[in-house]
Amino acid sequence: MDYKAILNEIKPNEAEKNEILDISNEIISKINQIASEEEIICEAKLVGSVAKETFLKGNGDIDIFISFSLNTSIDDLKEKGLFLAHKTAIELNADVVEKYASHPYLTIYINGQEVDIVPCYDIENSDQIKSAVDRTILHTEYIKKHLNADQKDEVILLKKFMKEIGVYGSEFKVGGFAGYLCEMLILKYETFKNTLIQSSKWRYNGVIDLEDHKTFKLFKDPLIAIDPTDKNRNVGAALSLEKMNDFVFASRNYLSSDDDKRLSFFYPLNRKNISKDFILNSFNNRESKTILISFSLPKMAMDNVYPQISKTTQSLKNKLEDIGFKIIYTSFWSDEKAIGLILIEFDSWRLSKYDENIGPKIYYKTACEEFIEAHGDNVFLKNQFLVQKKERKFRTPEDLINFIFKNEENIKILKIGKDLKNSILNEYKLFSINEFLDNLDENNPENDENFLFFLDDYLNPSQHLKR
Numbered sequence: 291m292d293y294k295a296i297l298n299e300i301k302p303n304e305a306e307k308n309e310i311l312d313i314s315n316e317i318i319s320k321i322n323q324i325a326s327e328e329e330i331i332c333e334a335k336l337v338g339s340v341a342k343e344t345f346l347k348g349n350g351d352i353d354i355f356i357s358f359s360l361n362t363s364i365d366d367l368k369e370k371g372l373f374l375a376h377k378t379a380i381e382l383n384a385d386v387v388e389k390y391a392s393h394p395y396l397t398i399y400i401n402g403q404e405v406d407i408v409p410c411y412d413i414e415n416s417d418q419i420k421s422a423v424d425r426t427i428l429h430t431e432y433i434k435k436h437l438n439a440d441q442k443d444e445v446i447l448l449k450k451f452m453k454e455i456g457v458y459g460s461e462f463k464v465g466g467f468a469g470y471l472c473e474m475l476i477l478k479y480e481t482f483k484n485t486l487i488q489s490s491k492w493r494y495n496g497v498i499d500l501e502d503h504k505t506f507k508l509f510k511d512p513l514i515a516i517d518p519t520d521k522n523r524n525v526g527a528a529l530s531l532e533k534m535n536d537f538v539f540a541s542r543n544y545l546s547s548d549d550d551k552r553l554s555f556f557y558p559l560n561r562k563n564i565s566k567d568f569i570l571n572s573f574n575n576r577e578s579k580t581i582l583i584s585f586s587l588p589k590m591a592m593d594n595v596y597p598q599i600s601k602t603t604q605s606l607k608n609k610l611e612d613i614g615f616k617i618i619y620t621s622f623w624s625d626e627k628a629i630g631l632i633l634i635e636f637d638s639w640r641l642s643k644y645d646e647n648i649g650p651k652i653y654y655k656t657a658c659e660e661f662i663e664a665h666g667d668n669v670f671l672k673n674q675f676l677v678q679k680k681e682r683k684f685r686t687p688e689d690l691i692n693f694i695f696k697n698e699e700n701i702k703i704l705k706i707g708k709d710l711k712n713s714i715l716n717e718y719k720l721f722s723i724n725e726f727l728d729n730l731d732e733n734n735p736e737n738d739e740n741f742l743f744f745l746d747d748y749l750n751p752s753q754h755l756k757r
């Protein structure tokens with residue numbers, strides 16, 4: 291493989307690097323200047339992948355941390371940190387969005403760059419950690435110290451590969467590999483290629499322990515990557531089993547491919563023929579039944595959207611299965627602004643008229659008498675049990691779903707995302723896949739494409755991982 295040629299395309303060139311560093315330095319000086327004018331004692335520092343020189347071309351989100359001494363109170367840190375960030379944004383004429391991680395921080399937009407400005411404590415080692423973001427400075431220093439120039443290129447190859455197979459990023463939406471985890475993998479396995487060779491042999495609960503902390507027993511996650519700067523933290527904690535396995539599978543597929551195909555792993559999936567009709571035909575070919583439940587998103591933290599839709603979907607699936615429907619797959623989608631969707635594909639979509647309610651064993655005379663008393667003529671003996679033949683209340687998934695979402699009382703039988711409950715109760719809509727695609731909002735092509743890609747991925751599982 292000609293990795294040099296790939297790097298030429300995915301690695302920022304000197305001019306791009308300098309532009310990003312210039313903006314970073316401008317912001318850092320501005321923060322430090324305002325701090326000294328206001329007599330606030332702190333220091334702005336460049337951290338994250340820009341500081342580590344491991345960022346992808348076009349993905350240089352700049353991370354700037356303002357560190358305060360350990361004797362600063364948390365309230366002071368929050369207040370002064372945000373004050374400095376806001377004032378900097380005003381003086382530099384930048385747009386801002388306030389965000390929240392373990393405490394509030396600010397994202398500012400300047401010259402087309404996204405810059406996170408995050409207040410933290412200035413710690414020297416992990417014993418001093420006061421807030422979850424404090425480790426970041428330690429991470430940045432560790433990687434700058436240990437990762438050599440060639441390895442930085444290997445990290446960039448690995449991040450790009452992970453990005454295109456859909457496993458890059460530790461945010462909940464992805465549940466994949468954090469940038470810092472990629473850097474740790476290259477420190478352990480040296481090259482991109484060797485990382486794939488090794489990961490293609492990974493097992494559940496594998497351990498990566500660069501500093502030999504030997505604390506792996508503390509963790510039960512699929513991948514245990516002990517933070518070199520903090521023996522009590524697993525950097526792999528945010529990695530879901532699914533995304534770890536995706537990576538293992540993609541690694542094997544990559545290694546067994548020829549160079550042409552290998553190259554395609556570094557680019558967005560080449561989708562063909564993605565139209566409404568194509569998707570609809572593919573669904574119809576399956577001769578299953580697919581329904582969609584849509585609802586509007588209330589005002590809520592976007593970080594909570596996916597966990598809550600996921601939880602609701604799982605709970606609904608359990609209920610439908612409990613009463614006898616056979617489900618092939620479920621999935622969910624959101625435009626992350628206005629709507630959420632749950633997709634359920636059924637293998638069986640109409641149940642017979644009668645169900646069996648199994649009663650006591652024949653040997654328990656009193657219990658049998660009570661069962662007959664309660665259920666009368668419809669009781670018969672089957673093997674050792676008395677059984678009541680009973681008409682089903684719900685014979686289609688729609689019957690059950692409409693019953694559950696009918697009112698406050700019924701919906702209690704689900705474990706539903708708490709922010710979603712009211713909007714589902716008030717205005718959920720139930721569609722067949724055909725109806726839904728017919729009604730796709732023609733005025734919102736961006737959303738439509740995104741949604742059709744979601745359905746395409748649903749219909750072709752693992753296409754990102756196989757190419």
Ligand SMILES: Nc1ccn([C@@H]2O[C@H](COP(=O)(O)OP(=O)(O)OP(=O)(O)O)[C@@H](O)[C@H]2O)c(=O)n1
Nearest residue numbers: 338339340345351353426429460468469470528
């Ligand atoms: N789950 C996470 C996410 C972030 N971080 C810390 O926060 C820093 C900045 O986060 P982020 O921008 O997500 O990662 P980068 O390393 O900057 O990688 P990139 O921006 O290229 O994706 C990371 O370097 C890391 O030290 C962390 O420890 N754990």
Ligand SMILES: [Mg+2]
Nearest residue numbers: 338339351353
């Ligand atoms: Mg970053």
